[in-house]
Amino acid sequence: xxxxxxxxxxxxxxxxxxxxxxxxxxxxxxxxxxxxxxxxxxxxxxxxxxxxxxxxxxxxxxxxxxxxxxxxxxxxxxxxxxxxxxxxxxxxxxxxxxxxxxxxxxxxxxxxxxxxxxxxxxxxxxxxxxxxxxxxxxxxxxxxxxxxxxxxxxxxxxxxxxxxxxxxxxxxxxxxxxxxxxxxxxxxxxxxxxxxxxxxxxxxxxxxxxxxxxxxxxxxxxxxxxxxxxxxxxxxxxxxxxxxxxxxxxxxxxxxxxxxxxxxxxxxxxxxxxxxxxxxxxxxxxxxxxxxxxxxxxxxxxxxxxxxxxxxxxxxxxxxxxxxxxxxxxxxxxxxxxxxxxxxxxxxxxxx
Amino acid sequence: xxxxxxxxxxxxxxxxxxxxxxxxxxxxxxxxxxxxxxxxxxxxxxxxxxxxxxxxxxxxxxxxxxxxxxxxxxxxxxxxxxxxxxxxxxxxxxxxxxxxxxxxxxxxxxxxxxxxxxxxxxxxxxxxxxxxxxxxxxxxxxxxxxxxxxxxxxxxxxxxxxxxxxxxxxxxxxxxxxxxxxxxxxxxxxxxxxxxxxxxxxxxxxxxxxxxxxxxxxxxxxxxxxxxxxxxxxxxxxxxxxxxxxxxxxxxxxxxxxxxxxxxxxxxxxxxxxxxxxxxxxxxxxxxxxxxxxxxxxxxxxxxxxxxxxxxxxxxxxxxxxxxxxxxxxxxxxxxxxxxxxxxxxxxxxxxxxxxxxxxxxxxxxxxx
Ligand SMILES: Nc1ncnc2c1ncn2[C@@H]1O[C@H](COP(=O)(O)OP(=O)(O)OP(=O)(O)O)[C@@H](O)[C@H]1O
Ligand SMILES: [Mg+2]
Numbered sequence: 106x107x108x109x110x111x112x113x114x115x116x117x118x119x120x121x122x123x124x125x126x127x128x129x130x131x132x133x134x135x136x137x138x139x140x141x142x143x144x145x146x147x148x149x150x151x152x153x154x155x156x157x158x159x160x161x162x163x164x165x166x167x168x169x170x171x172x173x174x175x176x177x178x179x180x181x182x183x184x185x186x187x188x189x190x191x192x193x194x195x196x197x198x199x200x201x202x203x204x205x206x207x208x209x210x211x212x213x214x215x216x217x218x219x220x221x222x223x224x225x226x227x228x229x230x231x232x233x234x235x236x237x238x239x240x241x242x243x244x245x246x247x248x249x250x251x252x253x254x255x256x257x258x259x260x261x262x263x264x265x266x267x268x269x270x271x272x273x274x275x276x277x278x279x280x281x282x283x284x285x286x287x288x289x290x291x292x293x294x295x296x297x298x299x300x301x302x303x304x305x306x307x308x309x310x311x312x313x314x315x316x317x318x319x320x321x322x323x324x325x326x327x328x329x330x331x332x333x334x335x336x337x338x339x340x341x342x343x344x345x346x347x348x349x350x351x352x353x354x355x356x357x358x359x360x361x362x363x364x365x366x367x368x369x370x371x372x373x374x375x376x377x378x379x380x381x382x383x384x385x386x387x388x389x390x391x392x393x394x395x396x397x398x399x400x401x402x403x404x405x406x407x408x409x410x411x412x413x414x415x416x417x418x419x420x421x422x423x424x425x426x427x428x429x430x431x432x433x434x435x436x437x438x439x440x441x442x443x444x445x446x447x448x449x450x451x452x453x454x455x456x457x
Numbered sequence: 458x459x460x461x462x463x464x465x466x467x468x469x470x471x472x473x474x475x476x477x478x479x480x481x482x483x484x485x486x487x488x489x490x491x492x493x494x495x496x497x498x499x500x501x502x503x504x505x506x507x508x509x510x511x512x513x514x515x516x517x518x519x520x521x522x523x524x525x526x527x528x529x530x531x532x533x534x535x536x537x538x539x540x541x542x543x544x545x546x547x548x549x550x551x552x553x554x555x556x557x558x559x560x561x562x563x564x565x566x567x568x569x570x571x572x573x574x575x576x577x578x579x580x581x582x583x584x585x586x587x588x589x590x591x592x593x594x595x596x597x598x599x600x601x602x603x604x605x606x607x608x609x610x611x612x613x614x615x616x617x618x619x620x621x622x623x624x625x626x627x628x629x630x631x632x633x634x635x636x637x638x639x640x641x642x643x644x645x646x647x648x649x650x651x652x653x654x655x656x657x658x659x660x661x662x663x664x665x666x667x668x669x670x671x672x673x674x675x676x677x678x679x680x681x682x683x684x685x686x687x688x689x690x691x692x693x694x695x696x697x698x699x700x701x702x703x704x705x706x707x708x709x710x711x712x713x714x715x716x717x718x719x720x721x722x723x724x725x726x727x728x729x730x731x732x733x734x735x736x737x738x739x740x741x742x743x744x745x746x747x748x749x750x751x752x753x754x755x756x757x758x759x760x761x762x763x764x765x766x767x768x769x770x771x772x773x774x775x776x777x778x779x780x781x782x783x784x785x786x787x788x789x790x791x792x793x794x795x796x797x798x799x800x801x802x803x804x805x806x807x808x809x810x811x812x813x814x815x816x817x818x819x820x821x822x823x824x825x826x
Contacts, residue, residue: 165826199666202666202669202670203669204669204670204823204825205826206824227672234663234667236663237664238661238663238664240473242473243472243473254466255459
């Protein structure tokens with residue numbers, strides 16, 4: 106949080122306000138009631154920045170896949186680039202990786218403009234492309250040796266193998282590995298040059314929940330080792346679990362940015378009480394009559410905004426009084442899924 | 458140039474190639490099988506004897522000599538047909554697939570030739586067109602015998618001809634013709650499909666994108682891949698040659714041209730594969746496109762069957778096919794030992810190699826749109 110003193114444009118009163126870098130906060134003058142905006146610039150030390158994208162734009166024919174977005178990634182953080190299918194995640198990450206040419210905009214990695222200095226940066230980054238599939242008939246060990254041979258730096262392959270927990274598979278052919286193991290090898294390949302920044306484009310897509318968890322642990326481990334991780338995903342749980350900072354991208358535009366807590370504070374609702382499989386049909390209107398704010402989620406699921414703590418009890422006794430039958434009830438704060446829904450009117454998994 | 462990478466790339470490519478039963482089959486076993494099978498069917502080892510109907514209207518010693526020559530070749534079991542029989546009908550009734558008819562002025566014309574070397578005479582070759590294997594092969598043998606006969610009688614010029622003339626010299630068998638064709642064909646296939654795979658599958662799988670972010674240039678990578686491709690070409694070539702020599706006793710002449718042609722061919726067809734992979738981005742479709750280009754060459758470029766027994770139009774088409782030049786260059790270099798012709802055809806091979814490979818390198822890119 107940054108504290109800022111601003112002068113009211115109407116009465117000249119000095120107002121103190123605070124906000125996060127990159128935020129725009131609405132303030133009301135306590136003296137005259139005039140409303141105004143305070144912008145908190147992303148003034149962060151350039152030493153801390155791993156990646157900076159400025160006005161990045163990519164146009165394919167009529168389609169603006171990435172629409173003049175700006176963001177930065179701090180050193181040592183897991184940065185989640187969250188968005189539904191077709192939001193422009195891969196396009197963005199591949200522009201940063203110098204695989205695609207931006208239509209407009211500037212990208213800096215470790216302070217260097219990649220359009221001129223990308224060759225110097227190659228040693229410092231490791232990438233896992235989306236839906237990556239390596240050489241079928243190389244063993245895991247051979248695969249790592251292969252990619253490692255491209256770098257001058259000599260990294261200990263054995264260390265990577267044990268770190269990625271691939272010891273038992275090192276002599277298996279890549280083509281015979283399960284999807285989860287392939288992704289783990291993919292991450293391992295991205296480490297063969299001991300990079301500072303690692304780009305992972307949807308590393309857990311298509312994996313079963315167990316394999317996904319394993320990939321998450323690997324990523325969390327890398328973060329502990331001080332690596333900067335640029336993670337692209339359309340799973341909000343993944344971003345919630347792993348990310349230090351999240352940028353939500355939708356239709357080529359950034360619609361929200363910040364740490365999970367910040368996003369929830371800013372866009373999320375208070376506690377929400379959810380009733381699953383509610384059997385009574387007219388319950389929503391009855392709830393409304395009794396001044397409960399409801400959001401119908403369909404299929405008999407109902408969500409009720411809890412405005413003050415006692416209201417929980419009120420809802421429960423109301424339900425009891427009405428003899429409503431339901432399967433479960435839970436109470437929690439908004440998650441990214443709901444924030445996304447709120448910001449775009451679409452569900453994360455369905456929006457594309 | 459990153460030697461560490463090139464070394465690793467080469468050794469792992471070889472290892473992974475050995476693990477792929479499919480590619481080993483197509484690059485080694487398949488050509489060997491074909492040589493064994495075709496060799497067994499067509500080889501002039503004397504196992505095979507064609508039933509040949511001969512109708513001779515000439516009554517000079519010259520025609521008798523020619524028939525004796527055919528007999529001595531051991532290829533033919535000759536049956537003499539009565540002069541008043543109708544040749545085609547006779548052959549049909551008596552199940553002959555091939556036959557020749559010597560005209561009445563055969564001997565006379567040859568005599569005349571020594572005074573006026575513009576005259577010539579044709580014998581007529583009868584064949585059952587539905588018999589597509591025996592017909593052309595026997596014809597090429599007769600044609601070869603005719604050449605020899607012409608040589609004996611006139612020393613150089615051809616006084617006796619047939620409708621077609623075989624390029625198969627007198628001392629060469631079908632298998633001598635077949636082996637170089639098999640080499641060219643095998644190299645073409647492994648280069649085109651290998652190149653297509655690298656430019657479509659590797660793109661789809663993200664390998665090319667990954668390489669783009671690593672310290673390797675496209676040129677290092679292509680260089681390294683070409684080394685491996687050359688390794689495949691030479692392995693195939695040597696296995697084919699060894700089987701040809703050991704099993705069918707072909708005589709070959711090793712020379713520098715041979716190596717240049719193999720290298721040129723590898724570059725030529727790798728370049729072609731790169732171009733296909735560049736414009737047809739999906740691997741399966743690209744493989745089909747590759748097949749559409751290579752498969753016809755198998756028949757039209759004189760790969761397995763002598764072109765000069767084919768219709769003129771096909772002979773013309775052949776001259777537009779790169780594989781034709783490879784086949785001819787290899788044959789002349791390794792089998793016939795005809796340096797002039799080798800240089801001529803090799804020139805085309807080198808030119809095609811430079812054109813296709815440069816275009817391939819220029820047009821392929823790793824970057825995404
Ligand atoms: N090479 C291309 N040519 C034309 N359009 C493209 C190209 N690449 C991507 N697009 C389009 O740009 C938009 C963004 O695509 P992108 O792959 O960046 O999305 P994404 O967020 O990575 O989605 P996903 O979750 O499916 O990977 C999509 O509408 C896509 O169809
Ligand atoms: Mg993507």
